[in-house]
């Protein structure tokens with residue numbers, strides 16, 4: 292049960308609703324037994340033509356039981372569903388709280404369709420844990436025990452048959468199916484995840500698949516995933532149906548035994564014939580409560596798998612204890628000492644023995660060939676990843692001790708890929724702050740050379756904007772955030788040189804006292820930087836000011852010459 296440990300913890304929090312569900316479930320179950328038992332007795336009694344008042348009292352009891360049953364069932368459903376929805380909402384909250392700090396890494400690790408299927412589907416299927424696994428057995432046992440005690444007043448042997456029926460339907464059959472379910476190794480959740488992943492991939496890549504005429508192949512894969520999912524669902528349903536059938540069979544068998552045994556006892560004079568119909572009716576009714584036990588094994592298995600899938604996302608490596616918040620007031624400094632980093636499941640290190648220093652308020656450019664580890668370094672600065680070895684200090688504190696949120700809150704970040712939300716330019720800019728004035732927003736748009744109206748629509752993922760416009764919108768957002776640490780990953784790679792120069796002039800003005808780390812694909816315009824770090828194959832190849840590197844005639848100088856030659860030809 293360790294897979295559902297977290298879910299049980301949340302279920303137990305709803306003590307009041309659990310107790311009320313059990314109490315009303317018991318009331319409803321016992322009233323049903325009373326209602327049908329009393330009907331059986333009434334029929335037998337009426338056959339003997341008793342005085343009318345004797346029947347009137349019985350009829351009054353019947354009405355009372357009928358009323359109590361309806362009320363009990365309603366209240367049981369009400370409290371159990373209230374508990375379920377509260378548990379689900381707490382489950383989502385707990386999950387999102389755990390997910391949030393790991394979010395950037397998780398998006399790299401899991402494919403979007405799979406993630407969505409876990410977050411939506413797996414959370415939702417855990418609603419069955421309380422409703423179909425946790426409390427029904429408790430209600431079943433107490434109703435049965437109440438009924439067995441009542442039946443034992445009339446016949447011990449019939450009470451024993453009912454008790455055996457409870458053991459078979461409430462224990463043996465569910466236990467047998469729990470084992471079978473384990474052997475079945477249901478893959479419904481995984482198959483559903485794979486189908487969502489394939490579907491998401493197909494939708495995202497539709498245009499490229501069409502251009503490369505690979506739509507049919509991909510469609511086949513999607514069809515395959517869909518078939519797998521249907522097959523797994525069918526296997527699961529068959530198992531559930533079979534459990535249901537055996538449960539119903541056992542129930543009816545017990546009722547037959549009660550009828551046969553009762554008739555025998557009446558014939559032997561050990562049971563008053565007046566009570567036979569009542570006992571048969573009771574046996575038929577009490578097993579109604581055993582029906583949920585038929586679906587328990589499959590829901591238990593499903594809940595375990597859903598919980599495991601869900602929480603495996605947030606079971607992460609020990610990332611140190613966060614004790615400090617990055618103070619946003621002074622511009623931060625960073626010290627990288629012998630840092631190496633290897634992405635999970637990768638053989639090669641993306642960074643090897645990187646040592647560098649970024650003083651507070653300095654301007655640093657990171658340059659180097661594609662794949663040399665520039666963006667990875669920036670990811671470490673943002674604590675999206677933590678170094679595999681070595682030390683990364685921010686303001687003299689180890690980054691593992693600094694809360695991720697405070698780093699993100701206090702930095703202006705422009706990544707290579709940024710998200711643009713469906714809405715207006717204003718809404719997209721307001722990501723940097725809710726209470727920004729229109730004037731402030733218009734000013735930054737001007738500084739990045741965008742002649743946009745604030746109410747202009749932005750389509751999903753910024754589809755109606757050009758690559759350069761999207762980048763400039765991200766820079767505008769960073770300008771508006773106005774924090775003291777700037778982390779910029781090729782922010783102007785799709786912007787023309789003239790506009791780029793204008794943007795950088797505004798950037799230097801805004802960030803004159805701030806710490807700036809800029810990954811740049813172009814080598815021009817770096818003269819103003821305090822230091823330039825040249826990366827090659829995950830290592831720092833050289834570092835220094837523009838003049839120092841040019842005089843040294845090393846890597847940077849060579850790269851400069853190549854760039855010059857390309858642009859002069």
Ligand SMILES: Nc1ncnc2c1ncn2[C@@H]1O[C@H](COP(=O)(O)OP(=O)(O)OP(=O)(O)O)[C@@H](O)[C@H]1O
Nearest residue numbers: 399634637641659660661662663664665666667668
């Ligand atoms: N999420 C990831 N998982 C595994 N390997 C990765 C991941 N991201 C990057 N890498 C690898 O790490 C190395 C460094 O990549 P990085 O993105 O830091 O390079 P870069 O210098 O920023 O390149 P570019 O200029 O093309 O953006 C590359 O070999 C890349 O394949």
